[in-house]
Amino acid sequence: MFDKIKDFASDFFVTGDPMILGAQVSIGLTLVAIVFVLTFFKKWGWLWREWLTSVDHKRIGIMYIICSILMLFRGGVDALLMRVQLAMPNSEFLQPEHYNQIFTTHGVIMILFMAMPLMFGLFNIVVPLQIGARDVAYPFLNSLSFWMFFWGAMLFNVSFIIGGSPDAGWLSYPPLSEMSHSPGVGEDFYIWGIQISGIGSLATGINFIVTILKMRTPGMNLMKMPMFTWSVFSSCIIIIFAFPILTVTLALLFLDRFLGAHFFTLDGGGNPMMYINLIWMWGHPEVYIVVLPAFGIFSEVVATFAKKRLFGYKSMVFAMLIISLFSFFTWAHHFFTMGSGADVNAFFAISTMLIAIPTGVKVFNWLFTMFRGKIQFTTPMLWTIAFIPCFIVGGMTGVLLSVAPADFQFHNSYFLIAHFHQVLIGGVAFGYFAGLYYWWPKMFGFRLNEHLGKWAFWLWNIGFYVCFMPQYFLGLDGMTRRTYTYSWDMGWGPLNIVSTVGGFLMGLAFLFQVWQIAHSIKFFKEHKVGSDPWDGRTLEWSIPSPAPIYNFAVLPKAEVADVVWEEKQGTVKKQPVPTTYEPIHMPKNSGIPFIMSAMWFFAGFGFVWGWMWLTIPALIGVAICMLARSFSYDTDYYIPAEEVKATEDAWRGVKV
Amino acid sequence: MKKRKLKQASLIFMMVAIIAVLSGCSHQAMVFDPKGPVGVELRDLIVITTVLCAIILVPVLILTAWIVWRYRDKKGNKASYEPNWSHSTKLETIWWAIPIIIIGAIGIITVKYTYATDPAKPLKSDKEPITVQVTSLDWKWLFTYPKQGIATVNYLQIPEDTPIKFELTSDAPMNSFWIPQLGGQIYTMSGMAMTLYLQADEIGHYFGTGANFSGEHFADMTFDVNATSREDFDAFIATTKKVPTKLTKEGYDELALPGKSGVRYFSSIPDGLFEQIVTKYTKGQSVHSGHAASHSNETDKKETSMNQSGMNHGDMDHSQMHGAK
Numbered sequence A: 001m002f003d004k005i006k007d008f009a010s011d012f013f014v015t016g017d018p019m020i021l022g023a024q025v026s027i028g029l030t031l032v033a034i035v036f037v038l039t040f041f042k043k044w045g046w047l048w049r050e051w052l053t054s055v056d057h058k059r060i061g062i063m064y065i066i067c068s069i070l071m072l073f074r075g076g077v078d079a080l081l082m083r084v085q086l087a088m089p090n091s092e093f094l095q096p097e098h099y100n101q102i103f104t105t106h107g108v109i110m111i112l113f114m115a116m117p118l119m120f121g122l123f124n125i126v127v128p129l130q131i132g133a134r135d136v137a138y139p140f141l142n143s144l145s146f147w148m149f150f151w152g153a154m155l156f157n158v159s160f161i162i163g164g165s166p167d168a169g170w171l172s173y174p175p176l177s178e179m180s181h182s183p184g185v186g187e188d189f190y191i192w193g194i195q196i197s198g199i200g201s202l203a204t205g206i207n208f209i210v211t212i213l214k215m216r217t218p219g220m221n222l223m224k225m226p227m228f229t230w231s232v233f234s235s236c237i238i239i240i241f242a243f244p245i246l247t248v249t250l251a252l253l254f255l256d257r258f259l260g261a262h263f264f265t266l267d268g269g270g271n272p273m274m275y276i277n278l279i280w281m282w283g284h285p286e287v288y289i290v291v292l293p294a295f296g297i298f299s300e301v302v303a304t305f306a307k308k309r310l311f312g313y314k315s316m317v318f319a320m321l322i323i324s325l326f327s328f329f330t331w332a333h334h335f336f337t338m339g340s341g342a343d344v345n346a347f348f349a350i351s352t353m354l355i356a357i358p359t360g361v362k363v364f365n366w367l368f369t370m371f372r373g374k375i376q377f378t379t380p381m382l383w384t385i386a387f388i389p390c391f392i393v394g395g396m397t398g399v400l401l402s403v404a405p406a407d408f409q410f411h412n413s414y415f416l417i418a419h420f421h422q423v424l425i426g427g428v429a430f431g432y433f434a435g436l437y438y439w440w441p442k443m444f445g446f447r448l449n450e451h452l453g454k455w456a457f458w459l460w461n462i463g464f465y466v467c468f469m470p471q472y473f474l475g476l477d478g479m480t481r482r483t484y485t486y487s488w489d490m491g492w493g494p495l496n497i498v499s500t501v502g503g504f505l506m507g508l509a510f511l512f513q514v515w516q517i518a519h520s521i522k523f524f525k526e527h528k529v530g531s532d533p534w535d536g537r538t539l540e541w542s543i544p545s546p547a548p549i550y551n552f553a554v555l556p557k558a559e560v561a562d563v564v565w566e567e568k569q570g571t572v573k574k575q576p577v578p579t580t581y582e583p584i585h586m587p588k589n590s591g592i593p594f595i596m597s598a599m600w601f602f603a604g605f606g607f608v609w610g611w612m613w614l615t616i617p618a619l620i621g622v623a624i625c626m627l628a629r630s631f632s633y634d635t636d637y638y639i640p641a642e643e644v645k646a647t648e649d650a651w652r653g654v655k656v
Numbered sequence B: 001m002k003k004r005k006l007k008q009a010s011l012i013f014m015m016v017a018i019i020a021v022l023s024g025c026s027h028q029a030m031v032f033d034p035k036g037p038v039g040v041e042l043r044d045l046i047v048i049t050t051v052l053c054a055i056i057l058v059p060v061l062i063l064t065a066w067i068v069w070r071y072r073d074k075k076g077n078k079a080s081y082e083p084n085w086s087h088s089t090k091l092e093t094i095w096w097a098i099p100i101i102i103i104g105a106i107g108i109i110t111v112k113y114t115y116a117t118d119p120a121k122p123l124k125s126d127k128e129p130i131t132v133q134v135t136s137l138d139w140k141w142l143f144t145y146p147k148q149g150i151a152t153v154n155y156l157q158i159p160e161d162t163p164i165k166f167e168l169t170s171d172a173p174m175n176s177f178w179i180p181q182l183g184g185q186i187y188t189m190s191g192m193a194m195t196l197y198l199q200a201d202e203i204g205h206y207f208g209t210g211a212n213f214s215g216e217h218f219a220d221m222t223f224d225v226n227a228t229s230r231e232d233f234d235a236f237i238a239t240t241k242k243v244p245t246k247l248t249k250e251g252y253d254e255l256a257l258p259g260k261s262g263v264r265y266f267s268s269i270p271d272g273l274f275e276q277i278v279t280k281y282t283k284g285q286s287v288h289s290g291h292a293a294s295h296s297n298e299t300d301k302k303e304t305s306m307n308q309s310g311m312n313h314g315d316m317d318h319s320q321m322h323g324a325k
Helices: A002-012 A018-040 A044-052 A057-087 A096-130 A139-158 A186-214 A227-259 A272-306 A313-329 A331-338 A342-354 A356-370 A379-402 A404-410 A414-444 A450-476 A493-522 A563-569 A592-609 A612-630 A641-655 B002-025 B037-070 B089-116 B230-242 B249-256 B273-288 B293-297 B302-306 B313-324
Strands: A584-587 A636-639 B130-137 B140-145 B150-153 B155-159 B164-170 B175-178 B186-188 B194-198 B204-210 B222-228 B264-266
Touching (some): A018 A044, A044 A057, A057 A096, A057 A139, A096 A139, A096 A227, A096 A272, A139 A186, A186 A227, A227 A272, A227 A313, A272 A313, A272 A331, A272 A356, A313 A342, A331 A342, A331 A404, A331 B186, A342 A404, A342 B089, A356 A379, A379 A404, A379 A414, A379 B037, A379 B089, A404 A414, A404 B037, A404 B089, A414 A450, B130 B175, B130 B186, B140 B155, B140 B249, B150 B155, B155 B230, B222 B230
Parallel strands (some): B130 B164, B155 B222
Antiparallel strands (some): A584 A636, B140 B150, B164 B194, B175 B204, B204 B222
């Protein structure tokens, strides 16, 4: 009996590695500490009522952002471990198996559990405020999306200490990801972690399309929408077409693994190439999903801090929509070397290059927004300015990669690694940082310390170039991605050590950001701001920071674009201060999204281990949650007019 | 105070950048130091497209720096300020046109080169190409020389100045066969045979590697490519033919088991080994489509049909079958 338990435990827990043991201990201690603090300060009820069950888009946004910062830490530590391993030739810091797990989790976490939630967090916080809405179209679904993401991410992360991490690359090509080559549970954690959070992403896409189409305040027609909202809209269009492909692909892979189907195995009539096509039909649009909102952020920030209208609004909108469309016709450029023949390669080379055209136009429009402006160098603006050179160089290497025959020399090398980190860090991460700094005062009512922010900014930027520029050379010198070691005679050592130094500079920069946030929270009174700290242009700057639960006491009129800025300029009449208020209709909090998503976690965990005794009850739990929601009629309430008046008066009193 | 910090930061940055550049230049990157016609052509293509991109990149970088400097919000900055100027059809037409022209040019060049450098296209040469069959295994490369009847593991010897026709497949997760100094890489995939022509113009040792992640010891899948004179190549064949180890079918099965391997030589290979590796996974389908799987012993010369069109291995299997009948 005891031996049996011991055997099971040694399979169940990842053992043998001192680093993982250390992580296990620290995770355990952190959990104990959290439970202790919550119990000691009697905060369980508060946590449940105010946060876990909240359907308020602003709170959901904050929870997304907290999770994404934690995931940035985890993904960043993965990156640094890889850089340590590669710093020297023949290094034995990590075993190959461990290294393979780390690059797999680094990729999955950074794209799906860091970039995506940070993006959704900003969607949630900003979009309803920008379009003058009181919440998203489906607040309950919004909460469900968040908790599906959260529990999906937990399921994926738990593989680190339980069962073992996946190690077949971030897109898990079969047959490597099939039972034949990955018999462990890592791949199942991969499938279910992504699957569960992916459903959340799809729902968010639907939610924001409907929100943007149906919830805009009177007068705001589509061509008066702020550019960030436009970017969210084009990103969500891609989401609703791309994520179903991911869901189906992973479901088929799961059937292969769980039921011995042969969708992607050669023996039995399947085809692994099918998987590679399908996963990139999602995977390539996915990078545009994350980068388009960053474009939106830059558009807002550059107009705000150049104190000037965004140049070429119509071009900007058209460029984004065309990118959404083209993003679906480029997937095969990820495998030009698969030998599809010259016809196919020529088509996908051209379709890929075409995307450079609207992207280039956007860059010119940003530049000419600054042209004849008055540029203020606040932290959000610094990130925007740093983005432009970084992204155009990254975009250029992207065009080089799209030249199909040349790609035969770039493919799978560090040249490719350098390219996509340049567009994903220089484009996506810089963009979301800009957005985070820009909207932080709106979220919390205080600004982040600019001085520490500038330190973080410079360290990130210097670190970035030091880390990734050498990688272009390494790729051209034959160093392939995912290689865990190389020999002395390759001559790759010096550039790799430079690259590692750059990686650690970025790690240091992250610590500065954490310090910046902690410092600003501690001295938040000194950093307190009113409703419009940046002299902003769009509707979110017309309401208190942080916004009241109902956002807008009276729906604002938006007859022109940049309505707040135009009011301040006197080109349009100021909206009168309302004297009477009406009761406001709001959605009620619900615990169902949290519980239902937790049930999905257990169902997924059961699938991973083949424990039907866990999966079946959990799925029944999911069904019960759905039924309970279907039959609950008490889902909304009214905020009385007097309460609205009291809140508004208090704010206006302070403001004047 | 702030300025000093900025200066310090940029100083450090410059130093590191200089180190990076210097160490990058200490030897020529492989892709820019090609030793064969394919590699030369691809290097030229990379240079041409980089120059075309730089035509737009460099002015935009300068423009960015200038705008940011010129229009900074500083007291005494006399630059004009036009907060409502946000549209100019003329300007916007210009910057829609610039990328369209550049991308158009790159696009035309790309299409031209895509057809010209199709990896399955034979190289122009007055010499008869030598066929080498490549199989990627977990985690080693098997090279078989069908005409010479020998095989090697993790070591490839070829004569200089002679086109080499590589036929590639995999008996393990997909990998990619890459000799950067000779030319571009191509995937090795189970159930199909790809064709890749390369040639070494100079005698020398070249680095060969697997480029697509295929599992635990993927990083150990590097191999030495030794391009020698024709005489040395013939001598190599002759000596290899005399080594005591022969590659048998059982020996192959053992070799295919997951694990690393050093360099190995085999004086003979089983008949049609490569064809069997290619078709072993399609057995189910041939049964399914009503053909017997008996062709697997055929050591057919029908390799030509197993080229790129083999993407759809179902089709390939059929043409194989008809060829075999």
